[in-house]
Amino acid sequence: MQPLFFxxxxxxxxxxxxxxxxxRNPVYGTLALLSAFLHVAGLFILLNAEFIAAIQIxxxxxxxxxxxxxxxxxxxxxxxxxxxxxxWGVAIFFGAVVLTEILLAxxxxxxxxxxxxxxxxxxxxxxxxxxxxxxxxxxxxLPFELVGIILLGGIIGALVLAKQHPAR
Numbered sequence: 001m002q003p004l005f006f007x008x009x010x011x012x013x014x015x016x017x018x019x020x021x022x023x024r025n026p027v028y029g030t031l032a033l034l035s036a037f038l039h040v041a042g043l044f045i046l047l048n049a050e051f052i053a054a055i056q057i058x059x060x061x062x063x064x065x066x067x068x069x070x071x072x073x074x075x076x077x078x079x080x081x082x083x084x085x086x087x088w089g090v091a092i093f094f095g096a097v098v099l100t101e102i103l104l105a106x107x108x109x110x111x112x113x114x115x116x117x118x119x120x121x122x123x124x125x126x127x128x129x130x131x132x133x134x135x136x137x138x139x140x141x142l143p144f145e146l147v148g149i150i151l152l153g154g155i156i157g158a159l160v161l162a163k164q165h166p167a168r
Contacts, residue, residue, distance in 0.1 A: 002046060005042070005046055006043070006046055009039045009040075009042040009043045009046065010039075010043065012035065012039045013036050013039040013040055013043065016032045016033070016035040016036035016039060017032075017036050019032035019035075020032040020033045020036060026072050027069070027072060030065065030068055030069055030072065033065065033068075034061055034065055037056060037057070037060045037061040037065065038057065038061055040056055041053040041054075041056040041057050041061070044056060048128060049128060050128070050129060051128060051129040051132060
């Protein structure tokens, strides 16, 4: 049953990605991109990476896609305008190069073992989200806290720079 889900998610992701590039209406292209993001999250779930799937949906399908839609709405693009001059020959060439690289990586990958073992068989019984949290807050606590302090400093700096000074 798992190969059936994989082929569905992989096929739908590829079709959605092609539609994202191929559709002339930018809003429809954005909806195709949303479909691609959601199907990639389904592939992560098949790999027993539930946390990454949730992050994929929250960050990409939620925040980044909404930001992209806001930019599209602010630009007020018409569907009849040519947004980008499409060069299909170049796109097909680079698509073939990427497909060749993926196939070469797949055949050389240790995940492509002939015994048919799945990557999920090596996940500990505690779950990958719990293991990620334990590793993050045990082994990498100091770098995690330092990144938080650096981000806080960046936010404070952005607020100071964005604050309008009264005219003197």
